[in-house]
Amino acid sequence: MVKVAVVEGDGIGREVVPVARDILAAVRPDIEFFDVEVGYDRWERTGSACDEETIAALRSADAILFGAITTPPDPGYRSVLVQIRRALDLYANVRPIRGEGVDVVIVRENTEGLYSGIGWTEPDRACTVRVVSRRGSERIARYACTLAKSRRHLTVGNKANVLKSDCLFVEVCTAEAARAGVPCTFCYIDALCLDLLMHPDRYDVIVTTNIFGDILSDAAAYLVGGLGLLPSANIGEGHALFEPVHGSAPDIAGKNVANPIAAIQSAAMLLEHLGDPASAAVVEEAVDRVLRAGIRTPDLGGAAGTREFGAAVLREVGRG
Amino acid sequence: MVKVAVVEGDGIGREVVPVARDILAAVRPDIEFFDVEVGYDRWERTGSACDEETIAALRSADAILFGAITTPPDPGYRSVLVQIRRALDLYANVRPIRGEGVDVVIVRENTEGLYSGIGWTEPDRACTVRVVSRRGSERIARYACTLAKSRRHLTVGNKANVLKSDCLFVEVCTAEAARAGVPCTFCYIDALCLDLLMHPDRYDVIVTTNIFGDILSDAAAYLVGGLGLLPSANIGEGHALFEPVHGSAPDIAGKNVANPIAAIQSAAMLLEHLGDPASAAVVEEAVDRVLRAGIRTPDLGGAAGTREFGAAVLREVGRG
């Protein structure tokens, strides 16, 4: 039996995750789901967004299906998602971007860089330390190289012309790519953001540090019409969390208009991770058939609701 | 008499700057130009890319017209442009992005953040300190608010949900916008990159910290067909440097194919800065007329060379 923790989170997370979960349940009746509550809603109600017990529950799962969480820009509030990624050491944030003429995977280092949590405040300035470790760079480079090996080539997004910490990242990626025999090029992150938009066909696997990957993947979402279609996997040694890249979108929450595709595709990545590519393919193809049938949520110019889109995919999965 | 230092730099800098300089000379015969050599070519020849004497020469100018510099990703080589920005304390990097349905100005803090130059290397990790100071934030916020006051509104690009150092930046921007009476909203930098691409009409003046501005402006360049059309101003208390946002592009250098528009528009920003908006307008309109006449460099689908395009603008300036 497989245990999947389900975190709906806040906002549209509460709408898209149930859709993805039903689809998972349909293709894999052996999955045992259990709910874990974390996030802003919980924080407002109980004063705690996530605690040690929550982390322990997440740790006990074979995989985590995650929605989205609202982070208020309140200095006292630490992003729960960032907390979970660190606690479970989910070091690889994998974001495939697929669409017309685009087939790119962004592999983002997910535990250090500017997300180190290290910093201090002086009376007249605030400092955050960007940490690039050899071990952290090695494992993300290795992950990206393994992926690139089964695909085409690797691009290393960096800012080594300004950040000495990126010289280490570039050095490690160079070594790992050579070892793996993967063709590898380097691109400054600013130029990469633009060139990826202008010539997506030139890119295959892109590896980069934490916040650069954060920004790059949002920019790349433009290529596929926005965040509605971007799934992601957060992978560690013993744990894995799957989530749409989009946020909790409080402005459209509760209206049955959110696009559940990214959440459904995240569920497909979860199946892939469980070693079940056949079921993942059934889900992916079901989504494709529904889209081809012209059923779409409003962000893609359609009139289907979140639930109706989900029901259509569920029907196709039954046929798959 | 007005003294303008001219730094061609490397690669296509040597092609686009002479074009911009000739146009400046045509509209303002009172400008006295003097050349300053800095950059990679100089470094290869003399072992020094820029020294105290160079900085002193740049300091003596009323304004600097700057091309582009090649920075090799060599740990021993420090970016000359970053060095000059700091030495002359050019704290505001102003990047207007104008095109079909787009009229945005990115105001990038230009002296601190991840460009602090502060960092250290341990045996197994490398660290860079992101510095956000109250004074640095105040002056850039004030600059952006003054600009926004004469336009429409302000957006503050930040990542305060993760970086405690951005809480200070957000706090200062909030206070300055309130003081100036400028409508102000906040947006996480990742979301901003995407939303600016999807809905450019929603943005007017955007203020953000150093590396976020670096990345955001390249992403925004997509809206106007690439870097060929992006000029910029680097403004300090007593000094100012004007440069195209594009780099030295060694791959196309020396072929008379580089687009000089960004350099010419940077010259127009220089005129504006000298308190001569009339001449700036003459230059801007000359470029527009040449484009409307169908004369374009290859990046815009035309067949004109860098020099031919420049000559056409020069003729129009004569008529302006």
Ligand SMILES: CC(C)[C@H](C(=O)O)[C@@H](O)C(=O)O
């Ligand atoms: C919500 C936020 C903390 C998060 C991040 O910065 O990583 C998000 O933007 C993402 O990309 O997953």
Ligand SMILES: CC(C)[C@H](C(=O)O)[C@@H](O)C(=O)O
């Ligand atoms: C060349 C590089 C140091 C520079 C920067 O990072 O600021 C460039 O990308 C820019 O945007 O002016």
